[in-house]
Amino acid sequence: xxxVFNRRANTIxxxxxxxxxxxxxxxxxxxxxxxxxxxxxxDVGPAHAVVQPGGGFxxxxxxxxxxxxxxxxxxxVEVSSSANIPSTETCMGCHSQVLHESPKLEFVRNSYVNxxxxxxxxxxxxPKFVYFNHSIHVAKGVGCSSCHGNIASMPVVYKTQALYMSxxxxxxxxPEQFLRPQSEIFxxxxxxxxxxxxxxxxxxxxxxxxxxxxxTNCSICHR
Amino acid sequence: MQTSQKINQPVVEKLDELLAPGQTxxxxxxxxxxxxxxxxxxTPWGWIGGIAxxxxxxxxxLYSLATLFTVGIGIWGINVPVAWGFDIINFVWWIGIxxxxxxxxxxxxxxxxxWRTSINRAAEAMTIFAVACAGIYPLVHTGRPWLDYWFLPYxxxxxxxxxxxxxxxxxVFAISxxxxxxxxxxxVGLIPDLATLRDRAQHPVAKFFYGALSLGWRGAAKHWQRxxxxxxxxxxxxxxxxxxxxxxxxxxxxxxxxxGWHVTxxxxxxxxxxxxxxxxxxxxxxxPIRKLFGLEGLITLKHFDVMSKVMLASGxxxxxxxxxxxxxxxxxxSIYEYFLxxxxxxxxxxxxYWALIIFNVLxxxxxxxxxxxxxxxxxxxxxxxxxxxxxxxxxxxxVLSLHRDFLPSSWDVYNPSFYDWATFIGSFGLFFVxxxxxxxxxxxxxxxxxxxxxxxxxHKAHDQKGH
Numbered sequence: 001x002x003x004v005f006n007r008r009a010n011t012i013x014x015x016x017x018x019x020x021x022x023x024x025x026x027x028x029x030x031x032x033x034x035x036x037x038x039x040x041x042x043d044v045g046p047a048h049a050v051v052q053p054g055g056g057f058x059x060x061x062x063x064x065x066x067x068x069x070x071x072x073x074x075x076x077v078e079v080s081s082s083a084n085i086p087s088t089e090t091c092m093g094c095h096s097q098v099l100h101e102s103p104k105l106e107f108v109r110n111s112y113v114n115x116x117x118x119x120x121x122x123x124x125x126x127p128k129f130v131y132f133n134h135s136i137h138v139a140k141g142v143g144c145s146s147c148h149g150n151i152a153s154m155p156v157v158y159k160t161q162a163l164y165m166s167x168x169x170x171x172x173x174x175p176e177q178f179l180r181p182q183s184e185i186f187x188x189x190x191x192x193x194x195x196x197x198x199x200x201x202x203x204x205x206x207x208x209x210x211x212x213x214x215x216t217n218c219s220i221c222h223r
Numbered sequence: 224m225q226t227s228q229k230i231n232q233p234v235v236e237k238l239d240e241l242l243a244p245g246q247t248x249x250x251x252x253x254x255x256x257x258x259x260x261x262x263x264x265x266t267p268w269g270w271i272g273g274i275a276x277x278x279x280x281x282x283x284x285l286y287s288l289a290t291l292f293t294v295g296i297g298i299w300g301i302n303v304p305v306a307w308g309f310d311i312i313n314f315v316w317w318i319g320i321x322x323x324x325x326x327x328x329x330x331x332x333x334x335x336x337x338w339r340t341s342i343n344r345a346a347e348a349m350t351i352f353a354v355a356c357a358g359i360y361p362l363v364h365t366g367r368p369w370l371d372y373w374f375l376p377y378x379x380x381x382x383x384x385x386x387x388x389x390x391x392x393x394x395v396f397a398i399s400x401x402x403x404x405x406x407x408x409x410x411v412g413l414i415p416d417l418a419t420l421r422d423r424a425q426h427p428v429a430k431f432f433y434g435a436l437s438l439g440w441r442g443a444a445k446h447w448q449r450x451x452x453x454x455x456x457x458x459x460x461x462x463x464x465x466x467x468x469x470x471x472x473x474x475x476x477x478x479x480x481x482x483g484w485h486v487t488x489x490x491x492x493x494x495x496x497x498x499x500x501x502x503x504x505x506x507x508x509x510x511p512i513r514k515l516f517g518l519e520g521l522i523t524l525k526h527f528d529v530m531s532k533v534m535l536a537s538g539x540x541x542x543x544x545x546x547x548x549x550x551x552x553x554x555x556x557s558i559y560e561y562f563l564x565x566x567x568x569x570x571x572x573x574x575x576y577w578a579l580i581i582f583n584v585l586x587x588x589x590x591x592x593x594x595x596x597x598x599x600x601x602x603x604x605x606x607x608x609x610x611x612x613x614x615x616x617x618x619x620x621x622v623l624s625l626h627r628d629f630l631p632s633s634w635d636v637y638n639p640s641f642y643d644w645a646t647f648i649g650s651f652g653l654f655f656v657x658x659x660x661x662x663x664x665x666x667x668x669x670x671x672x673x674x675x676x677x678x679x680x681x682h683k684a685h686d687q688k689g690h
Contacts, residue, residue: 004427004434013438036380166382 042162049156050123054107063188064152070144070186077144081133085120088112123157124148131223140207141179142171145188152188172215176200179207241338241676243520248674251521255416255668256423258516269515270663277655284649287642288363296366298642305625305637310364312617313647315472316500317357317654318398319493319613321405322465323501324350328408329461332454337679338529340672341521344416345512346505347409348667352657353504354402356650361394390474397471401464408457414440415450416666469493476620482563483624486551492544499537499583500613502530503606510603512662521668524597531596534609538587541616545584559629571636572623575615582612 039045062068071077073086088111095105111118126132138144144151149160161167171178177192179200184190193199214220261267290298301308324346331339362371374395376384385392417437424430440446473493476484486492506527513522552560567576586608589595596602622637661667 004421004430005439010439162380164380164382166380169382 037162039162042159044159044162046154046158049154049158050121051156052121053118054104056104058155059151059157060153060155070151070188077134078138079135081131081135083134088118123159124163126163130221132221138185140175140209141182141185141203142175143180143185143187143190145190146171146178150188168221169216172220173212175209175212175215176204179203179209241341241523241525242673242680243523246520246673246677246680248677251673251677252419252423252670254518254521255666255670255673256420258662259420259664259666260424260429262426266663267515270659274656274659277652277659280649280652281656282649282652283645284652287645287649288359290642291363291366291646292368296364298640300638300640300643302635302637304628304633304635305622307621307625308637309639309643309647310360311475312614312621313650314357314360314364315493315617315621316614317353317360317650318401318472319469319497320501320504320610321350321353321357321401322469322494322497323505324348324353325401325405325461325465326498326501327505328412329458330465332458333462337676338526340676341518341523341668342505342509342526342530343672344409344412344665344669345508345662345667347405347412348658348661348665349501349504349508350405351402351409352654352661353501354398354405355657356654358398358402359650359653360646361398390471390478393471394475397468401468404457404460404464408454408461411450411453411457412669413665414438415442415447416670418442419670420666465498466494469497476624481624482552482557482559483548483567483620486548488544488547488551492541492547495537495540495544496613496616499534499541500610502534502537503609503613506530506534506602507606507610508658510599512667516662518668521673524599527599527602528593528596531590531602531605534606535587535590538583538590538609542584545580562627563624566627567619567623570623570627572619572626576619576623579612579615579619582608583616584612586612 035041040047063070073090074083075086075090077083088108091108092112095108099105100109107118110116147161148157151157176197177200180187180190180192181203209215299308299310301310324343327339327346328343328350331343362368365371373379374385374392376387385395414437417433418440421430421433421437424433470490470493473489477486477489479485509522509526513519549564552564555561567573586605589601589605595605626637627634
């Protein structure tokens with residue numbers, strides 16, 4: 001009676017255990033690692049810029065070129081959890097005088113006349129189970145660019161951070177790495193000085209920022 | 224086949240025998256192997272009927288789980304003070320049942336108890352299937368089982384590890400270790416028997432199936448030597464698991480501060496309870512299987528007698544635990560502990576406490592008498608009673624402690640919903656479908672160990688003749 005398995009079966013068995021299993025595991029781990037950490041999957045970077053209605057609004061022009069303060073449009077950033085997306089009236093404050101006949105701004109004027117808000121597209125969409133408050137971060141020395149990047153250089157805004165929870169915790173565990181004086185909050189090109197940790201610890205003291213044990217309490221962000 | 228017919232003849236059963244007389248190496252291999260190697264079309268009707276009923280229950284189980292995944296845990300009867308209901312009761316009950324298999328396969332192997340040989344394979348299979356049934360409950364009771372990998376400590380983008388100080392996290396490790404070691408131990412023990420089946424099989428598909436699973440076993444001396452070492456190592460790994468798994472599950476309760484849970488006796492009391500209902504389940508499974516497949520020659524009354532003694536001993540430890548709980552409540556001088564005992568005995572769920580005492584404490588006292596230990600119909604009834612009793616024990620611990628919180632304003636009652644019952648009854652479907660597949664596809668008795676027992680028995684008889 002012929003054998004069911006020939007001699008090669010032993011080699012196949014050894015190969016599958018010592019080569020097959022590690023290779024499959026490696027592939028699975030790599031795919032998972034890429035999927036959870038890749039900027040491409042997480043929509044981060046210039047390739048994932050979020051185009052706005054009308055197609056032409058440029059932060060580079062308004063912030064970089066015209067040197068407008070962030071708070072002119074995002075006017076509740078210091079007092080509210082939401083930084084605020086400007087209403088059409090805010091746009092028309094300038095554009096009733098400036099470029100008031102430009103065809104590019106037709107949709108803004110239509111919105112103003114018809115009293116229908118422009119549906120701006122969200123760039124940073126936080127999950128609903130996260131409580132985030134802009135005002136406390138601004139008040140305690142976290143500048144816009146720490147999270148949003150150098151907006152003044154972006155014609156169309158994109159995310160510079162994937163908003164991982166570990167990224168939030170990096171700062172909540174050691175805020176001194178990122179704190180800046182109040183005068184620098186809205187500076188979009190701020191870079192930490194050489195003695196940032198020293199300065200940061202001093203600022204942490206001045207701002208009265210709590211210790212990391214309290215800052216990393218679950219209910220600080222998940223309420 | 225002549226030999227197996229000879230065994231099928233009615234024999235006068237003697238109590239002190241682990242094997243009926245007249246067994247030979249060939250008869251053992253034929254008897255056990257033929258159950259598996261029957262042609263598909265000659266499958267016994269009892270088996271087909273059994274798996275059909277179990278399959279229907281499995282459909283009920285899948286239906287209730289599918290509803291759970293699409294609707295959420297709101298379909299269950301749980302509410303705010305009673306946030307753990309059937310899910311955790313059934314989890315603890317099923318995992319407890321598994322413990323008898325591990326005890327039989329590991330501890331009794333280390334203690335060289337020969338009576339384990341005929342029952343250890345089926346008991347280990349029971350362990351694995353019971354752990355599977357148990358493990359599903361905590362996985363689905365999260366409500367979002369597709370996120371259950373969050374239980375595992377892996378380098379995630381959350382920047383957080385699971386809460387290692389929580390007994391619920393210890394459960395993850397306890398149960399996954401238990402499942403892994405049990406499956407490995409079971410499979411390693413199967414290899415020599417799978418090779419026997421490969422050699423006896425006629426059909427090419429069966430040859431391939433058993434041949435692939437037997438991993439090239441040729442029965443060489445080196446194979447046996449490595450096999451003995453491997454099974455001793457696995458027995459050594461399994462032995463602490465018999466104690467640790469249910470101890471850790473008892474910590475889920477004992478580490479909290481709820482009256483009725485915060486008790487130091489919990490770990491040993493849980494382990495004894497697990498062994499208790501596990502052995503009851505082994506007996507419950509073995510009595511019909513022995514009848515259905517004519518295995519009276521291999522699973523004898525002696526086996527049932529010994530298992531009943533283990534049940535009686537573990538049952539007395541559990542009984543001690545019940546008295547202990549009453550004593551601690553009085554000795555603690557805490558009004559909450561005191562209230563708990565009053566509430567258990569005369570409160571709205573008093574019927575369940577007294578059912579527990581009747582099923583777990585009173586009925587098993589019959590096991591003191593050899594008459595009942597070797598009377599299989601009565602033993603079957605006692606085993607069912609113990610399984611019901613141990614289920615009520617978890618019910619009493621979980622529901623009765625939760626439904627009366629410290630604050631009377633949060634008191635409530637717990638009524639299991641249709642889906643609670645469907646998930647519970649359906650889990651028997653999963654268990655029995657797996658068990659029926661097991662007895663059809665794998666040798667339910669360890670062939671080579673029984674052959675070894677034939678050898679030893681023959682030598683003993685030889686010695687007694689005065690040589």
